[in-house]
Amino acid sequence: MSIKLSQIMQAVEIVAPPKIAEDWDNVGLQVGSRKQAIHRILLTLDITTAVVNEAVSKNVDLIIAHHPFIFKGLKTLSSDTVKGAMIEELIKNDIAVYVAHTNMDKGVAGLNDYLAKRMGLDKIRTLEPSNPTIYYKLVVYSPVEYTAKLIDVFGKNGAGSIGDYDYCTYRSSGIGTFRPLTGANPFSGKINTLSSAAEDRIESIIPEQELKNLILQLKRSHPYEEMAYDVIPLENGQLINEVGLGKIGVLSHPMEAAMFITHVKETLGLSVLRGAGAAPEIIRRVAICSGAGADMIGLAKSKRADVLITGDLKHHDGQRALENNFWVLDAGHYGTEKWVVDCFKNILAEHLGIECPEIMVAESSQDFIMNY
Ligand SMILES: [Zn+2]
Known part of the structure; x- marks a missing residue:
């Protein structure tokens, strides 16, 4: 079975929209065309020469990677360079490359959510909500016979998305009064006569970036010449926003430290765990924060975490943890991020269903750090 690469991108971007990636990052389609037909996908953390060779030998059309393949500006495509030779091999074999990096880390149901669930955490929240979204409450007054239609417009245009729910609205009924003046073309009522109509007050929340479009769409569907509406800024936008780095949650069965070390090693498939x-x-x-998250030590402590699990712990991060009377575990950059392939697999299966092409996990993707 084959589907277009653009459909695969759409599926990944439901969970990892490119707009939430960090500014310094480089995500998205890096080699190939959105129009390409994809039969077989190879999932990997990194793209190395070995992974490219594996993709060629396994006859895949697309590599989906977590770490950017092209990160900084390339000065040459010469195949005498390692990167140039890899790009040449990919293009010769019609293999596309697609990357979801910090957008996958930060997505509400992205890599860190996967890790938190894998660790058996409940009540999962985002450790560092980012891209702070400003939310508004939009209130629209509608003749009762148009309420259902307008609620649909609210929902279709991104209003009322809270956690695992969308189309969240509230309505109350009342009487609206108005007087159409000369020149008006009223939906109901008479010119220069005080009129009234049974109306619903419909309200819902909407992120700032969607507000203008929602108002526009509502005006298009609203029967009145002048749609009456209120825009109210909300103080709790940060609480609603769950996009961001890291997760924090609680173990349903609290554990002693020694038992927890075993739990982390078993759950993340580690032979070594530093701390x-x-x-x-x-x-x-x-x-928990995948990759290099030692910067989160202070934040994790302020959020009353008993431990932070991350990777790439340096000497002075350890010192900081000790001085802050806080516990940090280093499960490795690879140890925390190798799970991204499972994450990709789940997303593709869930969002593409029976249309999902054959998926393989790169066997040649490896931890660059060795324990001897
Ligand atoms: Zn990483």
Whole structure:
């Protein structure tokens, strides 16, 4: 079975929209065309020469990677360079490359959500909500017979998305009064006569970037010449926003530190687990940040985490943890991010269903750091 690459991108971007990627990042389609037909996909954390060779030998049409293949500006495509030779090999074999990186880290149901669930955490929240979204409450007054239609417009245009729910609106009924003046073309009522109509007050939340479009779409569907509406800024936008780095949640069964170390090693498939700082007796509240998240030590502590699990811990990160009387575990950059292939697999299966092309996981993707 084959589908267009653009459909695969759409599926990934439901969970990892490119607009939430960090500014310094480079995500999206890096080699190939959106129009390309895809029969077989290879999933990987990194794209190395070995992974490109594996893609060629396995006859795949698309590599989906977490770490950007093309990150900084290329000065040459010469095949005498390692990168140039890889690009040449990919193009010769019609293999496209698509990358979802910090957008996959930060997506509400992205890599960190996957890790938090894998660790058995409940009540999962975002550790560092970013791209702070400003939310508004939009209130529109509608003749009762148009209420259902307008609620549909609210929902279709992104209003009322809260957690696992969308189309969240509230309505109350009342009487609206108005007087159409000379020159008006009223939906109901008479010119120069005080009129009234049974109306619903429909209200819903909407992120700032969607507000203008929603008002425009509502005006198009609203029967009145002048749609009456209120735009109210909300203080709790940050709370609604769950896009961002890292997750924090609670273990349904709190554990002693020694047991928790075993739990992390087993859950993440690690032979080695480094750590620093002071381990509390009982671990209940756990923060996790894939890749290099030692910067989150202060934030995790302020959010009352008993431990932060991340990768790439340096000497002075360990010192900081100790000085802050906080416990941090280093499960490795690879150890926390190798799971991205499972994450991609789940997303593609869920959003493409029976249209999903054959998926393979790169066997040649590896941890560059060795424990001897
Ligand atoms: Zn990484």
